Amino acid sequence: MIEIFAIPGLPEIRAGADLAALIADACARSDVSLRAGDVVAVAQKIVSKAEGRVVALEDVAPSAEALRLAEQTGKDARLVELMLRESSRVLRWREATIIVEHRLGFVCANAGIDRSNVPQEVPGKTLVTLLPADPDRSARHLRDGLRRRVGVETAVLILDSHGRPFREGAVGVAIGVAGLHPLTRMAGWVDRYGYALRSTVMATADEIAAAASLLMGQTSESRPVVVVRGAPYQPSEGSVGELIRERSKDLFR
Amino acid sequence: MIEIFAIPGLPEIRAGADLAALIADACARSDVSLRAGDVVAVAQKIVSKAEGRVVALEDVAPSAEALRLAEQTGKDARLVELMLRESSRVLRWREATIIVEHRLGFVCANAGIDRSNVPQEVPGKTLVTLLPADPDRSARHLRDGLRRRVGVETAVLILDSHGRPFREGAVGVAIGVAGLHPLTRMAGWVDRYGYALRSTVMATADEIAAAASLLMGQTSESRPVVVVRGAPYQPSEGSVGELIRERSKDLFR
Numbered sequence: 053m054i055e056i057f058a059i060p061g062l063p064e065i066r067a068g069a070d071l072a073a074l075i076a077d078a079c080a081r082s083d084v085s086l087r088a089g090d091v092v093a094v095a096q097k098i099v100s101k102a103e104g105r106v107v108a109l110e111d112v113a114p115s116a117e118a119l120r121l122a123e124q125t126g127k128d129a130r131l132v133e134l135m136l137r138e139s140s141r142v143l144r145w146r147e148a149t150i151i152v153e154h155r156l157g158f159v160c161a162n163a164g165i166d167r168s169n170v171p172q173e174v175p176g177k178t179l180v181t182l183l184p185a186d187p188d189r190s191a192r193h194l195r196d197g198l199r200r201r202v203g204v205e206t207a208v209l210i211l212d213s214h215g216r217p218f219r220e221g222a223v224g225v226a227i228g229v230a231g232l233h234p235l236t237r238m239a240g241w242v243d244r245y246g247y248a249l250r251s252t253v254m255a256t257a258d259e260i261a262a263a264a265s266l267l268m269g270q271t272s273e274s275r276p277v278v279v280v281r282g283a284p285y286q287p288s289e290g291s292v293g294e295l296i297r298e299r300s301k302d303l304f305r
Numbered sequence: 306m307i308e309i310f311a312i313p314g315l316p317e318i319r320a321g322a323d324l325a326a327l328i329a330d331a332c333a334r335s336d337v338s339l340r341a342g343d344v345v346a347v348a349q350k351i352v353s354k355a356e357g358r359v360v361a362l363e364d365v366a367p368s369a370e371a372l373r374l375a376e377q378t379g380k381d382a383r384l385v386e387l388m389l390r391e392s393s394r395v396l397r398w399r400e401a402t403i404i405v406e407h408r409l410g411f412v413c414a415n416a417g418i419d420r421s422n423v424p425q426e427v428p429g430k431t432l433v434t435l436l437p438a439d440p441d442r443s444a445r446h447l448r449d450g451l452r453r454r455v456g457v458e459t460a461v462l463i464l465d466s467h468g469r470p471f472r473e474g475a476v477g478v479a480i481g482v483a484g485l486h487p488l489t490r491m492a493g494w495v496d497r498y499g500y501a502l503r504s505t506v507m508a509t510a511d512e513i514a515a516a517a518s519l520l521m522g523q524t525s526e527s528r529p530v531v532v533v534r535g536a537p538y539q540p541s542e543g544s545v546g547e548l549i550r551e552r553s554k555d556l557f558r
Contacts, residue, residue, distance in 0.1 A: 221508025255474025
């Protein structure tokens with residue numbers, strides 16, 4: 053049995069926030085106890101905000117390349133400039149969509165930059181979030197903080213939503229991992245008839261992320277932390293790097 | 306709160322099996338009650354077997370094209386022949402992997418053909434499963450059967466595992482849908498700060514499929530039916546067609 057529930061009552065997250073403390077407090081107030089083995093799934097947005105990964109578009113001077121791509125896609129040139137800075141290369145673009153290879157290795161739209169749910173704290177400024185600088189480190193940091201404050205060994209996933217090349221709609225995926233092996237290797241397993249299995253590696257972290265995403269919804273500010281309890285996984289330090297396909301093994305890039 | 310659990314005690318599925326009856330019986334024996342709104346996620350493999358979508362490789366004569374591609378990939382030419390028959394075109398191949406566009410529209414490895422867990426009922430024959438001929442119809446049929454036998458309105462997903470171009474590991478996805486809208490459209494929604502959301506369409510059916518897949522594991526014969534209870538979705542007749550990106554909108558094919 054797997055149980056998935058959101059941790060209610062988290063406050064608005066601001067730069068410098070201690071997410072472990074806020075989650076521990078919210079658990080205490082709502083009578084939720086984290087248990088050993090729980091996977092704590094956290095929306096990228098609040099991690100970015102806690103880490104101050106927020107930029108005002110007004111402070112961004114677009115390069116010539118950004119101006120060109122902005123014109124071709126109808127996007128804000130300052131936003132495109134940030135996408136270029138966050139990416140190692142632009143893979144595809146069409147109309148309002150720019151698909152990049154993020155510096156962190158992910159292939160994603162708009163370099164994970166988002167301007168929804170960023171509080172407009174500064175009058176006259178349009179704020180956007182960038183992905184955390186090192187989402188695995190963010191996940192480890194939160195996991196360590198929860199261990200200290202709640203006394204249990206959890207796993208932590210940082211979540212974003214990614215589109216897929218061949219399927220419509222986005223799904224929750226892990227962009228940062230701590231405490232679990234993101235891939236479940238079934239190499240060498242044989243089924244009951246003695247045949248080797250066709251799919252030998254499952255992306256367990258992404259399946260857990262997708263499951264948690266069901267409750268996060270898209271107004272992720274309201275339910276940015278979701279607990280997945282009872283999902284089978286292999287404990288490990290883990291890293292999202294294991295989920296990223298190397299360019300050389302990629303048949304479509 | 307979402308709860309996910311497997312229905313235990315299903316028998317080996319053979320051609321002609323009435324899956325709705327077998328699931329209803331297994332529920333009754335194990336004291337599991339399906340409830341209105343439950344999503345019943347079923348492994349493609351048992352649907353294919355119930356529908357007799359099983360082929361003996363010994364009965365397949367490979368074409369010249371299949372022989373050529375088999376040599377290039379090191380695969381069984383008879384298996385490659387079936388892949389070609391099941392596909393509208395081969396998109397990519399490398400070593401042991403052939404990525405096709407299935408006649409049903411999915412981009413997937415090996416045309417969804419699988420030889421794990423197919424009982425070797427016929428001595429000297431190597432049996433493989435093909436995808437159901439019309440997985441939406443299979444899903445509708447099962448949903449109707451469950452309504453008749455258990456008296457509740459469920460949604461049904463037929464699941465397969467697909468790799469992703471840019472990420473390692475496979476994840477559970479829906480290849481047949483009945484009773485829910487596979488996409489949750491958030492177009493027009495604005496967040497609390499008045500900004501339109503970046504990701505406006507979530508692939509809810511695929512997120513539910515991934516969640517269910519966590520419990521199915523890969524030896525899908527043992528836990529081929531998993532119930533997802535409490536996942537938010539929009540009731541609808543639904544069709545997996547909504548999840549398939551048209552080739553013209555695809556930036557990577």
